[in-house]
Amino acid sequence: MIRMKDIAAKLELSQTTVSHVLTGKHAHYRISPATVARVRTMADKLGYRSSALARAFRDRKSYSMALAVEDLTNPFWTGVAIGAEREAEKEGYTLVVANTSGNAERERRTVQLLQERRVDGLIVSPVTVADQALVDLRRDGLPFVQIDRSIKGEDIPCVRTDHVTGSALAVDHLLRRGRREIAFVGGPVEIQTFQLRLAGFRKAMARHGLKPAAVELIEPTSKAAQEAVRGILSRKPRPTAIYTANIWITLGALRAVRDARLSIPGHLEVVGFDDIAEADLLAYPLTTVAQDVEAIGRESFRLLLRVMRGQKVPREVLLPPRLVVR
Amino acid sequence: MIRMKDIAAKLELSQTTVSHVLTGKHAHYRISPATVARVRTMADKLGYRSSALARAFRDRKSYSMALAVEDLTNPFWTGVAIGAEREAEKEGYTLVVANTSGNAERERRTVQLLQERRVDGLIVSPVTVADQALVDLRRDGLPFVQIDRSIKGEDIPCVRTDHVTGSALAVDHLLRRGRREIAFVGGPVEIQTFQLRLAGFRKAMARHGLKPAAVELIEPTSKAAQEAVRGILSRKPRPTAIYTANIWITLGALRAVRDARLSIPGHLEVVGFDDIAEADLLAYPLTTVAQDVEAIGRESFRLLLRVMRGQKVPREVLLPPRLVVR
DNA sequence: ATGAAAGCGCTAACAA
DNA sequence: TTGTTAGCGCTTTCAT
Numbered sequence: 001m002i003r004m005k006d007i008a009a010k011l012e013l014s015q016t017t018v019s020h021v022l023t024g025k026h027a028h029y030r031i032s033p034a035t036v037a038r039v040r041t042m043a044d045k046l047g048y049r050s051s052a053l054a055r056a057f058r059d060r061k062s063y064s065m066a067l068a069v070e071d072l073t074n075p076f077w078t079g080v081a082i083g084a085e086r087e088a089e090k091e092g093y094t095l096v097v098a099n100t101s102g103n104a105e106r107e108r109r110t111v112q113l114l115q116e117r118r119v120d121g122l123i124v125s126p127v128t129v130a131d132q133a134l135v136d137l138r139r140d141g142l143p144f145v146q147i148d149r150s151i152k153g154e155d156i157p158c159v160r161t162d163h164v165t166g167s168a169l170a171v172d173h174l175l176r177r178g179r180r181e182i183a184f185v186g187g188p189v190e191i192q193t194f195q196l197r198l199a200g201f202r203k204a205m206a207r208h209g210l211k212p213a214a215v216e217l218i219e220p221t222s223k224a225a226q227e228a229v230r231g232i233l234s235r236k237p238r239p240t241a242i243y244t245a246n247i248w249i250t251l252g253a254l255r256a257v258r259d260a261r262l263s264i265p266g267h268l269e270v271v272g273f274d275d276i277a278e279a280d281l282l283a284y285p286l287t288t289v290a291q292d293v294e295a296i297g298r299e300s301f302r303l304l305l306r307v308m309r310g311q312k313v314p315r316e317v318l319l320p321p322r323l324v325v326r
Numbered sequence: 327m328i329r330m331k332d333i334a335a336k337l338e339l340s341q342t343t344v345s346h347v348l349t350g351k352h353a354h355y356r357i358s359p360a361t362v363a364r365v366r367t368m369a370d371k372l373g374y375r376s377s378a379l380a381r382a383f384r385d386r387k388s389y390s391m392a393l394a395v396e397d398l399t400n401p402f403w404t405g406v407a408i409g410a411e412r413e414a415e416k417e418g419y420t421l422v423v424a425n426t427s428g429n430a431e432r433e434r435r436t437v438q439l440l441q442e443r444r445v446d447g448l449i450v451s452p453v454t455v456a457d458q459a460l461v462d463l464r465r466d467g468l469p470f471v472q473i474d475r476s477i478k479g480e481d482i483p484c485v486r487t488d489h490v491t492g493s494a495l496a497v498d499h500l501l502r503r504g505r506r507e508i509a510f511v512g513g514p515v516e517i518q519t520f521q522l523r524l525a526g527f528r529k530a531m532a533r534h535g536l537k538p539a540a541v542e543l544i545e546p547t548s549k550a551a552q553e554a555v556r557g558i559l560s561r562k563p564r565p566t567a568i569y570t571a572n573i574w575i576t577l578g579a580l581r582a583v584r585d586a587r588l589s590i591p592g593h594l595e596v597v598g599f600d601d602i603a604e605a606d607l608l609a610y611p612l613t614t615v616a617q618d619v620e621a622i623g624r625e626s627f628r629l630l631l632r633v634m635r636g637q638k639v640p641r642e643v644l645l646p647p648r649l650v651v652r
Numbered sequence: 653a654t655g656a657a658a659g660c661g662c663t664a665a666c667a668a
Numbered sequence: 669t670t671g672t673t674a675g676c677g678c679t680t681t682c683a684t
Contacts, residue, residue: 003677014655030653047466052442054677057383058660072404082398097423116378140373254607281580283609329661340671356669380661384676
């Protein structure tokens with residue numbers, strides 16, 4: 001790898017002068033145009049690539065941020081990553097995407113690794129509400145913001161969709177369609193996302209004087225949902241609607257409906273949180289509560305920058321969900 | 327940020343001794359157990375996090391690799407990223423995922439950035455077969471391997487699904503189902519992926535003495551495919567099958583079939599390259615040529631390691647596709 | 653208009 | 669068993 005020193009040697013200049021030119025500060029240092037040209041030409045000819053590593057080391061600033069998420073298989077997280085990455089690029093930062101697999105121990109290791117890599121800031125989706133790794137991060141003074149979920153008892157900003165309102169959109173839609181016996185299938189309430197979506201569901205139902213037809217909290221996988229919904233569908237009386245709190249649960253529910261040979265919307269309706277890009281091609285009409293995933297990524301990056309600059313930040317940024325009726 | 331120096335000062339030891347302990351080399355240097363314990367305790371107490379940045383700088387090795395892909399919205403690329411990331415972690419590397427948006431200029435910038443970050447190696451999917459940025463990379467001596475596509479004229483290893491065989495699987499399947507008037511809808515042949523899939527299609531057809539019912543090369547988006555397939559469906563006679571060479575094209579084709587109110591498999595059949603996770607829930611039975619996406623990521627990482635170690639590597643690693651009949 | 657020197661945090665060669 | 673020193677590539681301060 002070519003270094004400034006090599007260019008300097010070839011040109012019989014000092015490394016300092018080369019640096020002045022290559023960092024674009026030649027005007028300030030009043031380097032002669034001839035020298036500027038010579039340096040640039042030589043750099044080009046030798047294929048010089050400045051070492052961001054050396055600069056980061058010297059500056060004690062890596063110009064990189066990390067995004068630690070749960071599952072890059074989920075379009076929600078890829079969307080977030082794309083949004084954050086775009087914003088990062090615009091601001092001259094590199095975004096490192098790491099995944100925690102929704103596992104506390106792995107999250108701890110990931111965060112530690114990123115800290116050692118000296119990322120300048122971190123966007124993270126806490127695995128649990130009592131996340132020691134993040135409390136420690138706080139102590140270490142690494143700037144970070146939370147995404148989608150937040151830990152208890154610490155005043156750390158969080159960007160997320162307004163899950164409570166999202167659930168209200170779902171419930172109100174179903175009621176408008178005349179469905180009053182609504183079952184909820186969600187993930188464990190240890191994951192704040194599901195807790196909020198469930199709370200929103202209960203609240204919306206209560207507002208209309210209704211009780212949930214069922215509340216099932218399961219692993220947020222298609223398989224578990226398929227099983228759970230199979231149970232729900234065999235109840236008498238059968239609920240006339242199911243509100244599924246996550247994309248995998250939605251898919252599992254649809255599979256259960258198919259297995260039971262029931263029809264949508266004839267026998268029941270399904271509304272799911274998270275939009276599905278191919279929803280218009282599904283065998284069943286599916287209404288969804290869609291999140292602006294890229295905005296979540298973008299806003300959390302912006303928020304992180306503000307935190308790093310010591311600017312005032314809101315404790316919570318809530319993005320509005322949108323109902324996609326099908 | 328706490329440094330070794332700080333620990334040394336507190337303990338009235340030399341920084342070197344602290345380093346010996348913290349890097350686990352105390353046995354070799356015969357550091358006393360008492361000292362070892364003291365150092366470890368103090369490191370813990372102060373919340374020491376070693377600087378991977380400083381180490382990378384010193385070692386001129388960042389222990390990071392990059393994966394530069396086109397579009398993280400496409401499950402193909404996320405799958406590849408997940409596979410590569412898993413392997414990277416196993417080998418003690420951090421994987422940086424960057425995206426090129428399938429754009430030559432952006433790819434050039436991305437590659438340059440990664441080079442400046444001093445990644446130890448690169449896995450990249452060339453935007454075109456004549457990719458100057460990659461030829462230059464070669465000259466710079468940065469180890470890299472290609473994924474899914476390869477540039478012309480340079481002997482750089484490439485990992486990909488056997489697209490030609492994949493197309494044969496699709497054609498043979500359609501013929502088994504009695505469809506002989508098969509149209510091909512693919513992306514531009516400047517993208518090698520499509521070139522190979524098309525070549526495989528033509529070859530398989532020729533083997534059976536058949537001519538393509540149509541060959542449409544379009545932008546690989548759902549929208550463009552929907553438009554193109556609309557045209558194909560209005561031809562007389564109408565093809566009895568369509569082979570779509572990419573996930574977005576497949577989705578667009580299905581939308582066109584829906585718009586034309588045709589039925590599958592009644593009026594025609596569709597086989598698509600790339601599997602779709604929710605295919606079983608679609609309104610149309612869809613057979614696909616599935617790729618082992620994680621294997622592609624995993625194998626390219628392994629191959630990259632071999633390149634870096636100067637071991638002998640195959641010029642091409644072809645992974646078998648798999649037909650998923652529905 | 654150009655250059656010398658110091659220092660960022662770490663490790664390794666070498667000393668003691 | 670522990671310590672001294674040098675150096676990785678870069679930027680900046682302070683000369684000249």
